[in-house]
Amino acid sequence: MTSRALWQRYQDWLYFHPGLGLYLDISRMRFDDAFVASLQPKFDKAFTDMVKLEKGAIANPDENRMVGHYWLRNPDLAPTPELTQEIVQTLEQIEAFADQVHTGAIHPPKESRFTDIISIGIGGSALGPQFVAEALSPDLPPLQIHFIDNSDPTGIDRVLAQLGNKLATTLVLVISKSGGTPEPRNGMIEVKQAYTAQNLDFAKYAVAITGPGSNLDQVAKSENWLARFSMYDWVGGRTSEMSAVGLVPAALQGIDIRAMLDGAKEMDDATRVPNLKNNPAALLALAWYFSGNGKGEKDMVVLPYKDSLLLFSRYLQQLVMESLGKEKDLDGKTVYQGIAVYGNKGSTDQHAYVQQLREGVPNFFATLIEVLEDRQGKSPEVDPGVTSGDYLCGFLLGTRQALYENNRDSITVSIPQVNARTVGALIALYERAVGLYASLVNVNAYHQPGVEAGKKAAAVILDLQKRVLEVLKTQKKALSMTELADIVGAAEEVEAIYKILRHLHTNNRGVVLTGDLAKPGSLTVSLG
Numbered sequence: 001m002t003s004r005a006l007w008q009r010y011q012d013w014l015y016f017h018p019g020l021g022l023y024l025d026i027s028r029m030r031f032d033d034a035f036v037a038s039l040q041p042k043f044d045k046a047f048t049d050m051v052k053l054e055k056g057a058i059a060n061p062d063e064n065r066m067v068g069h070y071w072l073r074n075p076d077l078a079p080t081p082e083l084t085q086e087i088v089q090t091l092e093q094i095e096a097f098a099d100q101v102h103t104g105a106i107h108p109p110k111e112s113r114f115t116d117i118i119s120i121g122i123g124g125s126a127l128g129p130q131f132v133a134e135a136l137s138p139d140l141p142p143l144q145i146h147f148i149d150n151s152d153p154t155g156i157d158r159v160l161a162q163l164g165n166k167l168a169t170t171l172v173l174v175i176s177k178s179g180g181t182p183e184p185r186n187g188m189i190e191v192k193q194a195y196t197a198q199n200l201d202f203a204k205y206a207v208a209i210t211g212p213g214s215n216l217d218q219v220a221k222s223e224n225w226l227a228r229f230s231m232y233d234w235v236g237g238r239t240s241e242m243s244a245v246g247l248v249p250a251a252l253q254g255i256d257i258r259a260m261l262d263g264a265k266e267m268d269d270a271t272r273v274p275n276l277k278n279n280p281a282a283l284l285a286l287a288w289y290f291s292g293n294g295k296g297e298k299d300m301v302v303l304p305y306k307d308s309l310l311l312f313s314r315y316l317q318q319l320v321m322e323s324l325g326k327e328k329d330l331d332g333k334t335v336y337q338g339i340a341v342y343g344n345k346g347s348t349d350q351h352a353y354v355q356q357l358r359e360g361v362p363n364f365f366a367t368l369i370e371v372l373e374d375r376q377g378k379s380p381e382v383d384p385g386v387t388s389g390d391y392l393c394g395f396l397l398g399t400r401q402a403l404y405e406n407n408r409d410s411i412t413v414s415i416p417q418v419n420a421r422t423v424g425a426l427i428a429l430y431e432r433a434v435g436l437y438a439s440l441v442n443v444n445a446y447h448q449p450g451v452e453a454g455k456k457a458a459a460v461i462l463d464l465q466k467r468v469l470e471v472l473k474t475q476k477k478a479l480s481m482t483e484l485a486d487i488v489g490a491a492e493e494v495e496a497i498y499k500i501l502r503h504l505h506t507n508n509r510g511v512v513l514t515g516d517l518a519k520p521g522s523l524t525v526s527l528g
């Protein structure tokens, strides 16, 4: 295509949202009109599915749940007045709580102000809050946030060590929709122990964000924690940023949560338009479908050219991959769907993996996120008449062009600034694109059966560990791995048993392995 023709294609396919100042450019995806026409019937269905979902249909059939994250930013759309009221009240409760913490009306037992937050949660109960903190937290926030998003002892130690004596002024948010996920539960128990070790009454620092009646909710209630906020069963973890899960930490950091909700609402309005060319989420879904042949054959590489958007790709990874990565479609047919997502930021990644993108295996499409405003205030010149921001812009445009020249497609999303409205809008844009794309490829975007399988398998391993230790307590002599596995009644699990024992041995947990470590079959085990 000549540069004139490309310029025309750019204008033909450019989407612009005047209220948000957001541009979406899919002109560098090489679909043609025939392809677009062929997808129209699928889009008609996707738009209808979306209307039903927003009206409260059971859009997540496996879990028999409504899917209502869109109501969070426009409560009047909720299907019942009770739900509308619940959303409005929770928002007011969040704002009042954050305000009281900021003014010191709510304060730690022996101090006048809370200074820090430990946010404990995983998956959707961490990724949104982390992305938003990185993108929007002021340089000097009223409360500085720290995250524990894993069951990694060293990771927990690091957060606690960094806080040190400041635990006395640190608020703890325990975020878990189900209230039963092991990682946040472990984090909570360890953090609670750290408070107790400093003679601090954990309950006076602790806030639960969870489903009403969950295990976590019951603990928080019985121990009389500082506050409890409700997470609704009709909001999925990966779309929960605009529920209490994301809004409580954001409000505490001084982020304008109303602006975030407004930006999302404006984008929701724009992505409700049942017309492909005038709906930015539909355009994204079209581009994804084209690129991966409706089968996820190409990966989505997300490159925001702005440091504060670093975690956007990590956030999208869960949103896209947990939603779309499915073995079965809605008719029970085996389809192995999904789109792999990765990326960090530009131009940094140009000095890492962009070499492969430009010249290596062509198994991806890029999404470049451009922020039009370089910084607030004047920029110094780094060359005559040239600023660092000009360089960043040049790197983005150059990468887009270099990729295209080598038959690598890209999408460009441009926003005027990184602020609460545009971040809310970006989240809403991708939530809707995922919903529409799921409909195009006929999968349930709102369940995650594969994750449940992993959780169950982990529980089986922990149970095996208990059984192994019980058997070892009754043994008088050291046993080989196979002898032990036989006595435990888990001959098939000998390798897992060996790995459990190696872990316990390394951590001085009373398990002694003797023999040649390079030859696991030669080892014997006993309790030291």
Ligand SMILES: O=P(O)(O)OC[C@H]1O[C@](O)(CO)[C@@H](O)[C@@H]1O
Residues within 6 Å of the ligand: 122, 123, 124, 125, 175, 176, 177, 178, 179, 180, 181, 184, 236, 237, 238, 322, 448, 451
């Ligand atoms: O908020 P919860 O219930 O602790 O779940 C955390 C995450 O675990 C998952 O259920 C599975 O990974 C995610 O969907 C969810 O965001």
